[in-house]
Amino acid sequence: MRAAPPNAPRRLGFQAFPRAAGAMAIGVLAACTGVIHDPEGAARPDASVAIPGPLLLRRLTNAEYDRTVRDLLGQTTRVSADFPADAKVFGFDDGAVSLTISPLHAERYRDAAERIGAEVTASPARMASVVGCDLTGTGRAPCLARFVGSFARRAYRRPLVDAEVQGLLHVADVAADDPDRNAAVALIIEAVLQSPSFLFRAEFGAPDPSRPGLYRLGRFDLASRLSYLLWGTTPDDALLDTAQAGTLDTAEGLAQTARTMLADARAHEGLAAFYGQWLRLYTLATVHRDATQYPSWSPELSASMSEETSRTVDDLVWRDGANFLDLLTGHATFLDGRLATLYGLPPPADGTWARTDLSDHPERGGLLTQASYLTLTAHSEGSMLIHRGKYVREVLLCETLPTPPANVPTIPAPVPGETDVERLERHRSDPSCNGCHRLMDPVGMGMHRYDSIGAFHLVDAQQRAISQAGTLYGYTPPDFDGPTELSRRLRDLPEVSQCVVRQVFRYAFGRAEVMTAAGDLPQIERTTERFRSSQYSFREMLVSLVASDAFRYGRPAGGGS
Amino acid sequence: MKPFRLNRRALLRGAGAAIALPVLDAMLDDRGRLFGRADAQPRPLPVRLITFHWPNGTVMSRWLPTATGASYALTPCLQPLSGYTLPDGTAVPAMRGDVNVISGLENRVAALGVTGGGHIRALGAFANGMPMLATSAGGISLDQVAANAIGSATRFPSVPVAVQPAITENWDGATAAIFNNLSWAGPDRPVPADRDPAVLFNRLFAAQPSASAAERVARYRRSVIDYVQDDWTRLSTRIGRVDRARLDEHLSSIRELEREIALAGAACAAPSAPGDTQALSGDAFARLMMRLLVTAMRCDLTRFASFQLYHPGNLYPWLGPAWTNLERHGLSHRTDAEAVELNTVATQYNVAQFAYLCSLLKASLEGDGTMLDNALVYMTSEVGEGSTHTYDDLPILLAGKGGGRVVTGRHVRYAPGRSMSDLFVAMLNYAGVPTTRFGHDGMAGITQLEG
Incomplete structure (x- = not known):
């Protein structure tokens, strides 16, 4: 299969899913190496107008x-x-589409x-x-x-x-x-x-004479949107009063209300509900490890892994002036005694959670060196490099990888003496596998020095040196050495900051974003621009999203009323 | 062979509690007819349908008998049909004579699925015979066709059951909903399974309050339902067509509750609740769920069910130390000699669980025979050959005589070209639901089952 030229646009398109048009748009790459050009977008060059999505139930x-x-x-x-x-x-x-009854x-x-x-x-x-x-x-x-x-x-x-x-x-x-x-x-x-x-x-809205074809959400519709996005729960009386007073009728009023809500303790729980799903931290609760192979493994350790990342994200969301992209490259983290031991670092003085500077520990720093990511992607020993790469593509770059076609051969069983990397290379020597796996496995290989509970090793069980050379195909330059370099590279990619916005967008609107000029792309670009201009303030990005047309307007769903 | 009678001890053995078994015979007159109902008329016993799924296929060379007809020899995978003993010493009798091995039928529509890998495409068509959609199975499953047509005779039109926790993550490239549900009322309309014995028990057998309290509960519930329907009416006039369809599902679900109120009290005496089930091993847990389901059928609380025996990614740790960390899906794709043996053992385990379910039905005497004579239990996996995801020769077992018309104890092999949906047409007709077509390619019923 043909590799994408390095300078080609790397936007990965979502195709509208016709059956549930309006309710959901989900798509996959037709092929792993291509760039999907969006015919709809090409036909509608005016990308400056943000088209709000459907009103949903x-x-x-x-x-x-x-x-x-x-x-x-x-x-x-x-x-x-x-x-x-x-x-x-x-x-x-x-x-919305999965919320059946x-x-x-x-x-x-x-x-x-x-x-x-x-x-x-x-x-x-x-x-x-x-x-x-x-x-x-x-x-x-x-x-x-x-x-x-x-x-x-x-x-x-x-x-x-x-x-x-x-x-x-x-x-x-x-x-x-x-x-x-x-x-x-x-x-x-x-x-x-x-x-x-x-x-x-239920979002009702009412037709807006100044915006033909669009419905403006009612003030109480907006109160619910705000509340479930920012707090993860129902509006309280004060928010309903604010809505009733007409404050949410303007973009400025929405932004001001959102700021007030973000200052409320409920926002910590509400945003954790978002990033716990985005970063898949909740999956740690069901991870199991063989006690003979990993004596330090325990459900408590797994909970600590989730907690480290949660505290990291919380710090980046709630600390004034924090740059959210430090999630990838930060030189500090939060550790308790269990994690410090796992990382080979001195435990915090009182054994409990403490902010820990990592400047002297180049093997740690950033999400891709945290035990949460390294563990939750290791479904099994043999597939962890694949899933670590897949996570980078899907969670951080918002690429949608196609599923294995029917009747594909699976990852081969290991041959004695073969390393994981060699085994995956053998698998990729089949061209039908290589097309997609070249996107995943070589990324995960950059994190090969971390085992399936995130402990760091320079050599494997046979005392062979472990390489951390990796490749991120489709981006220039593709090659990198270990998670630190990969993270620095990712941090600078516009796809990554845009992906944060896209993930928030999915969660906020209950549907997949449609990355076309006639869909959600203009709004996502605007919100991403605000994210950038605020030096990657997560809260400022949220505030700009809730004050946007995408939040305030909708198209009547399913043939209207 | 003497059918073993299910007794109190047998029902909950291993669960630390005993269920007092209500006896369906108590609801029959001496000619096997139901009585005690408002519309008591002599009538034939109802046919129950159960669809039963196990994941990851099998090793077809260890499954498929070479001979057809009644004299076929049991292959390694089918050995549990000759009877076996449970870990607690309970004998599960030979079920071979009550089961047909059916081969040659195809799940052709699996290839038409819009997304996902080999497992999800096939599972998306399991028991519904339609190409899967991105978010859902493609159509209505046969248990739900029957439930819609004649399920209103019982308190629960159907009772889907699964023995593994629901997953929430995409798996095999598609929504978890397809893996979590065998029963579908239609696209995007899963009929979720019960997965917790205590919750299922409460649903089926919750203690009936005293007559006056029951009247009050029913009156209160009706008033709530009336109000909820009014709320639905107000809301539905204000929203769009697509959304209204979703809201309609809520309304029909509410009406289902209303119907249940009307039928409450028709249930048989409640057994006692399962005890602590946390400590049960996976196989004992599955058998407990089967006992609850069969008890519900004996009490005529439902006639239609689906039973899901694990997710492709589940482990089978109770099979022994070698299985502790052995991921079943990965194993099913291996073809080395060791894997063939292990995959055979896994299939034997699945067949043994199926045989146990059938034995419970057979131990339930009704009329002149057993409940299994008045049942059809359809069991297969989403794929045939586990290592390569074949769809063209499903490893099907069909237990029960379907009301007396099906001749069992044989291997029935179809020439290439027949769809599994053809079998579903026949099953629905045996169950009393006149059907000529089913799913995407079920064009004609299969008749060879009658001998």
Whole structure:
């Protein structure tokens, strides 16, 4: 297969997926070596106009459900544990297209709602905070009405129309003669938590005469978009009040509100929900290692690996003036005793987490030398170099690699005495394998000195020196020596900073970005430009995205109404 | 051979608790007819359909019998059909006489899938016979065709079951949804499986409250459903066509709950709950899920099910020390002598689990025979030859007499060109769902099963 010329444009296109047009666009490279030119974009040279995507109907993800009922009703158990799992698409669990619903969902939502209703009404403390008025005697009716008004407004993330209030009060009436005076509250909770208005984030919007064909999102639609993006959970009363006051009607108001929200503690959890999926840190929870081969392995070590990267990202997101691209090249990290031992560094003085300077340890520094990445990509000893390369391509460069075609031979079993690198070279000697694997394996080879739990070795078990020579085909110059040089190279690639924006975009909008001039490319370029001009401030990039047309406008989905 | 009767101890042996088995015979009159229902009319026993999937194919040279007909010799992979003993000493009787080995049928549409590797393309068509889509199986699976047509006779139109945790990551180049679901109501409409014995138990057999409390629960639930339907109506007038389709799924799911309320109370006496299942080894866990499913069928809570025995990436550590870190998918692609032996052992394990499920059905006496006589259990993998992902000769086992019409105990081999969907046409007809076509290329039912 033909290699892409080094100076060719390296943009990798997404093809719209026709069946679910408007709901999702996902695509793969038609071939691993080519550059996909986008015919739609070519036909529409005016790339200056950002075209907002479709308005979506998104079911709450299971994680969003848990955080939402916690914030609404003080539910601290992970109720969604029994729900059918959400499948991730393009890396995130909030893709509208994957948020299906089934009779089993309905059953589990009912069971969860009944459990939450029973637990809330059985707890005087929770009743006081959720209801807060007297349900006996003449005060009962106004108390229920007050509860419906406040609770359902927060649960539906918008004010209610009269019919909705009356409907809920009617539900309460059904329990009027229940010996348990709180039964009406439980029933209202059950009804609200099973309603589509709660379970789905519906975006309505209204036509904007000044922007033909586009809908401007309503102020409460925007409050939900902001809240689930920045906090990962439901809007609170203050945010709904801000929306009701009209503050979110302007781009400036949105930006100002986003800044306020980012200063709230909930934003730490909300953004962690994003980067935990983007960087695939959550997969560490299910990694296993053979205790005889890796005596230091433990679930606690795995949790520490995730924590190191989380603390690194948090530092880069929340420290004023931090350059987010230091994720790749930073000379400091956060270690506890376990990780320090794994890295061969002195443990922190009090054994717990401490910022650690890595200037004297050239083998560490940046995500690609962190145990999280090095471990979660090592599904098996034999395939870790492949997956380390694949991660760089997919997670950091936003390339979409095609899947192995049907009926391909698999990676050959090792021949005695053969190194992993030799074995993968043997595999790539088959041209049908080389086409794609040349993109992955030679990148991963740069991280070959790190074993499958991220410990660093200069020699292998047979005392042979381990090479860290790697190649990033498609970029100039392709060759690099080890993760430090690769990371420095990646940091300078416009594809990488744009990829951060693209990942945020997927998460924010619940769909794959369409990298065409008629799709999402103009907006992504604008947001990337703001990312760059802010010296890669992650928060500034977010603020510019939420104030953008892509966030404020949408096209009516699926044939409109 | 004397069919072994499932007893209290057998049902939950290994799980630390005993289930009191409700006896379906109690729901039958002496001619094997159902009674005790509002519409009690003498009628034939219902035919149950179960689709059963194991991952990673097999070694076809160790699977395929050379002879056809009733006198075929069991190949190494099929040995568990001659009976075996579980680790706890329980004998699983020979099921060979109740099973047909079916070969030669093709999963042709696997090649038409839009994305993904050899496993996902084939699994995307499993039991639905349609080319997979990027985010979903391509069509409705046969258990759901039956559930839609006649599943409303029972409290649960279908009960999909899986024994491994759901995955959330793409696998083999496509959405996890395809690996997590055998049962599909249509494209982008997975019917998710139950995966936790305690949750499944509660779903099927949750303690019935007293009559007055049950009336109150039903009244409360109805009022909630009425409200939710009103909410749906308000919302659906305001959103676009595509979104409305998704919201419609929610509404139909809510209506399903309403139907369940109407049928609540028709269930049989509840068995006791499974105990702590955390400590169970994977094989015992799978058998526990099978016992729950078969108990649900004995109680006539459902007649249609799918059963997924692992994900291609799962390990089989309970098979012995050599299997502790042996990734099954990788193993299935190896063709060295050691791998052929190990892949044979893995297939034997899968067949043994299938035989166990069949033995539970056979131990459930109903009418003049057993529940297996009134069932069809379809078992295969997404591919034939595991190492090369073949789709042209699926390793199928079909257990049960389908209400008495299917002659079992044979190897039935089809000449090239017949689709697995042709078998699905026949199965649906045996189950009482008149069908002439199925999936992408199921054009005519297979009749050779009748002898």
